[in-house]
Amino acid sequence: MSEDHDLGAELTGPVLLGDAEVRELLDAPCAVRAVRRALLEHHAGGLAAPPRLRAKLGEQELVFTAGQLAGAGLHGFRAYGTGGGDQLVAVWDTASGALLAAVHGAELGPRRTGAIGAVAVEALARPDAVRCGLIGTGPQAWTQLWALAAGPLRPETVTVCGRRRERAERFAARVEAELGLPVRVAREVREAVAGQDVVIVATNSPRPVLEAEWVAPGTHLSTLGPKSPAHHEIPPELAARAAVIVTDSPAQAGAYGTGHLLGPAPLTALGAVLAGSAPGRTDAEAITLFSSVGLAGTEVAVAAELVRRCREQG
Amino acid sequence: MSEDHDLGAELTGPVLLGDAEVRELLDAPCAVRAVRRALLEHHAGGLAAPPRLRAKLGEQELVFTAGQLAGAGLHGFRAYGTGGGDQLVAVWDTASGALLAAVHGAELGPRRTGAIGAVAVEALARPDAVRCGLIGTGPQAWTQLWALAAGPLRPETVTVCGRRRERAERFAARVEAELGLPVRVAREVREAVAGQDVVIVATNSPRPVLEAEWVAPGTHLSTLGPKSPAHHEIPPELAARAAVIVTDSPAQAGAYGTGHLLGPAPLTALGAVLAGSAPGRTDAEAITLFSSVGLAGTEVAVAAELVRRCREQG
Known part of the structure; x- marks a missing residue:
């Protein structure tokens, strides 16, 4: 384990953290930094992120996404049931084999995805982007704004749209209250x-x-939503209009069956864009597209960041 | 969740338990009872125990064995690295989706295996069996005796044998001190x-x-040890001498490649013997053979028992 990531596991034993700790201790800049590091490490070959595993248990499946961050000396997984319920992220110190933390609940996953989204927007949107439109008012929509609002492309205006007007109004009120962003309900x-x-x-x-x-x-x-050939929230025609189509994990995107987004060009890895080894946005008039699949191992990176914050708090 | 298994998760949130709690709270009769119930439920079709899953992470694999106990309303998994280190067992309440517990460390796994072993010996040995020979002096050998000593076939004498004399002497002293069994080092x-x-x-x-x-x-x-065609701790010829060959999971045994133990007859499920729907020992002169593979889901059953004991203690 590198000094940078010394979480002192052997001395204190693992910690169990829940949604309250995630809400209290995991701030957006930390989550975004952790995810950005993991994406770069993935591009450099230091993040092992094998395909997700599924165990059929009665009516639902238990799904595991495992990952290893070689540079940080950490590995672990996220486990979740397709029927819902508490998710669990576990993080080990690879060298010692010590379990560092088990993080349960519903908060860590969407915040991880929000952090990936912020990294993508910062990498692909125009540097002068200030107007943000949001379709959806669920936890995933919330954490996208949560992460984006903490960075250099903090929106100046947000226009939100949902199927149910009342829910969209509540969402807008929460965004204004907690993130301080002016929101209009479309x-x-x-x-x-x-x-x-x-x-x-x-x-x-x-x-x-x-x-x-x-x-x-x-x-x-x-x-963020469905992206299979049979089920997709955005029109396939958009792929043809996009100058570049980026994803956090081309391998996972391929496994999902994202053929409708592929167009003539292959998917570009976000880590490659961050590292400067693949082009992202090349001009101000280009449409850029990001297909978020949830790179395995990023949950472990964010959980490790949470553990560090937790230990700092004593 | 049945009343019998009401662990009151929603009220208290999940608990994190380690080796100290396992040693203090998980007594052998409880572990054996939990495993026996799981084996019977497996036979009755109420335990889902899909094949183990493996994620390649650098030099090691992270292995997941998931299981669901329908009668108890519980599901979960055990995760362990092939490179060693802390194992993790997680248990959920299936109906509510609430995580009940995360159990980490090295103690739960071998105790679960010990409990399976005790159930097998009680089902297959002669009812007047009093002399126990043990080859091996590691944690798995220890927990076999730990579980067996608490039941009806508690040995009157133990003869232990290991590669290193000194380690066998220490093992014998521990068995005498902690389990009160007279031990001879062979x-x-x-x-x-x-x-x-x-x-x-x-x-x-x-x-x-x-x-x-x-x-x-x-x-x-x-x-208990290696049982593949290429690597096995007992001679294949023993299969021909055995009147019956039993395993806790024929499906998992098949996946391991235990062809050398199969002989002409298929492997009998321990749960079927317990339920009386397959013959075990049929006469006092028979040699019976048990091939332990670690039925998936039994870890979850034992962990749930531990959680119950933990909550009883307040």
């Missing part, structure tokens, strides 16, 4: 897309919720 | 086999450590 999805600099689509919809032609030149769009 | 392996009623082989040896002809009629023998 009457139609198109308002959250057209004329925005950044569009985040975070729904469970199996059918496209927007039309490709609504997306203006120069926009960056991230898709 | 000079040769044969002494721990010939004339014994129960022989437990718990080594890491890839080559047979005993000869088939040493095993007397009427003996029950359990093998």
Whole structure:
């Protein structure tokens, strides 16, 4: 374990952390930094992120995404049931074999995904992007804004759109109260897309919720929800309009069956864009597309960051 | 969740338990009862125990054995690295999705295996078995005796044999001190086999450590160690002498490649013997053989028992 990541496991034993600790201790800049490091390490070959594993248990599946961060000397996994319920992320010190932490609950996963989303927007949106459209009002939509608001592309305006007006109003009020961002609730999805600099689509919809032609030149769009050939929240036609299509894990994206997003060009790894070894946005008029799949091992990186914060607090 | 297993998770949140709690709270009769219930539930079709899953992480693999006990309303998994280190067992309440416990360390796994071994010996050895031979002096050998000593076939004499005399002497002293059993350290392996009623082989040896002809009629023998066609601690010839070959999981045994133990007859499930739907020992002169593979889901059952004891203690 590198000095940078010395979490002092052997001395104190593992810790059990839940949603309360995640909310209290995991701030967005920390989560984004941890995920950015993991994405770069993945590009450099230092992050092992094998395909997810599934165990059939009665009516649901227990899913495991394992990962190892060689540079940090950490490994672990996230486990979750397809039927819902508490997720569990476990982190080990690879060298000593000591378990460092078990993090349970519902908060860590979406915050990890939010941090990946912020890294993608910062890498792919125009540097002067200030208007953010958001389709979706669930936990994944929330953590995208949570992470983005803490960074250099903190939106100046947010236009949010959801299926249920009342829920969208509550979401908007929470964003204003907790993140201090001015939010407008859109009457139609198109308002959250057209004329925005950044569009985040975070729904469970199996059918496209927007039309490709609504997306203006120069926009960056991230898709969080369904992305299989049969079920997808964004229209396949958007792929043809995009100058570049990026994902946090081309291997996992391939395993999901994201053929509809591929177009003629292969998916670019976000880690490669961050490292400067693959082009991201090349001009201000380009449409850039990010397909978020949840690179395995990033949960472990974020959980390790949480453990560090926890130990700092004593 | 049945009343019998109401662990009150929602009220208190999950608990993190380690080796100290396992040693203090998990007594052998409890562990054996939990495993016996799980084996019977497996036979009745109520225990889902899919094949183990493996994620390659650098030089080691992270292995997951998941299981669901439908009757108890519990599911979970054990995770361990092939490079060693802390194991982790997690238990969920299936209905609510609440995580009940995370149990880490090195103690739970061998105690679960010991409990399976005791159930097998009680099901397959002669009812008047009093002499126990033990080859091996590691944690797995210890927990076999720990579980067996708490039941109806508590040995009157133990003859132990290991590669290193000094370690065997220490093992014997610990057995006498903690389990109150009289122990003799054998000079040769044969002494721990010939004339014994129960022989437990718990080594890491890839080559047979005993000869088939040493095993007397009427003996029950359990093998804990390597059992693949290429690596096995007992001689394949022993299969031909055995009247019945039993395993805790025929499916897992098949996946391991235990062809050398199969002989002409298929492996019998221990749960089927317990339920009375498959014959075990049919006469006092028979040699019975138990091949322990560690039925997935039994770790979850034992961990749930530990959680219950923990909550009882307040």
